[in-house]
Amino acid sequence: MQTHVARNIVKHSRLILVAVLIAGGAFLLLQHAKASAAVQTVVTIEFDDGNADQYQALAMLNAHGMHATFYVNTGFIGDSSHMSWSQLQDLYAGGNEIAGHTLTHANLKHLKTADARNEVCQDRDNLLAHNFQPTSFAYPFGSFDAGTEQIVAACGYNSGRGVSGVNDTKVFAETIPPADVYATRTPPNPKQGTTDATIEGYVMAAEQHGGGWVQLVFHHICNSCDAYSITATNFQALLNWLQADATNGSVVETTAQVIGGPVNPPVPPTIIGVNV
Numbered sequence: 001m002q003t004h005v006a007r008n009i010v011k012h013s014r015l016i017l018v019a020v021l022i023a024g025g026a027f028l029l030l031q032h033a034k035a036s037a038a039v040q041t042v043v044t045i046e047f048d049d050g051n052a053d054q055y056q057a058l059a060m061l062n063a064h065g066m067h068a069t070f071y072v073n074t075g076f077i078g079d080s081s082h083m084s085w086s087q088l089q090d091l092y093a094g095g096n097e098i099a100g101h102t103l104t105h106a107n108l109k110h111l112k113t114a115d116a117r118n119e120v121c122q123d124r125d126n127l128l129a130h131n132f133q134p135t136s137f138a139y140p141f142g143s144f145d146a147g148t149e150q151i152v153a154a155c156g157y158n159s160g161r162g163v164s165g166v167n168d169t170k171v172f173a174e175t176i177p178p179a180d181v182y183a184t185r186t187p188p189n190p191k192q193g194t195t196d197a198t199i200e201g202y203v204m205a206a207e208q209h210g211g212g213w214v215q216l217v218f219h220h221i222c223n224s225c226d227a228y229s230i231t232a233t234n235f236q237a238l239l240n241w242l243q244a245d246a247t248n249g250s251v252v253e254t255t256a257q258v259i260g261g262p263v264n265p266p267v268p269p270t271i272i273g274v275n276v
């Protein structure tokens with residue numbers, strides 16, 4: 001009897017051990033799946049043009065522990081409708097990225113090479129001179145071609161961004177790393193009439209189609225001051241939604257965090273001795 005009980009205990013112990021191992025294995029698999037899902041969809045909040053009303057984003061981003069990328073035109077900084085250098089420093093000190101968008105919001109595709117190079121390189125050099133670390137660039141009007149991409153690379157940038165290419169029919173997100181790092185793709189830029197539900201839909205579409213990079217490009221935070229604007233209320237609500245959406249495995253990062261790479265030294269806008 002004693003032996004029988006002892007045998008049963010041993011038998012049960014083995015069964016329990018096997019059960020624990022199976023449960024443990026399942027738990028580890030689950031944890032692994034969660035860890036993989038955690039980096040599947042990366043959202044970057046981006047602001048183009050350095051418009052003065054974008055400064056209010058700082059407090060809202062801070063309240064959510066999020067950082068954005070601001071693509072600015074250094075030729076306009078400090079005028080009445082654009083942010084000042086000191087406001088850009090505040091954004092940067094808060095962990096946001098300050099990135100390039102040409103000196104004067106030029107349509108690079110329409111410029112001669114030398115002029116395009118000046119718009120891109122001098123703008124980047126101005127940012128470096130103000131102690132920023134410009135590694136990301138966005139094409140004004142989303143206008144670029146192979147030659148423009150080469151200029152952006154030659155001026156020392158690690159990436160170039162357009163304003164289209166992601167849609168909810170075929171391309172649900174940019175890949176990480178992007179297919180062409182000097183031609184990164186975005187969903188349609190939110191306009192005055194774009195609802196938060198539409199913007200959130202871009203993120204959910206990525207999540208539901210294998211993840212990737214979703215760049216949300218804003219221009220103004222105001223009540224209908226521009227065709228490309230979002231109200232402060234809607235922007236705030238969007239950040240709340242993004243924060244809650246982290247449970248679905250999405251994270252918010254700056255462009256530089258997504259792309260990586262070094263901060264290249266300044267490149268002179270003109271190449272001495274070369275007639276371009």
Ligand SMILES: [Zn+2]
Pocket residue numbers: 048049101105139140141
């Ligand atoms: Zn722009």
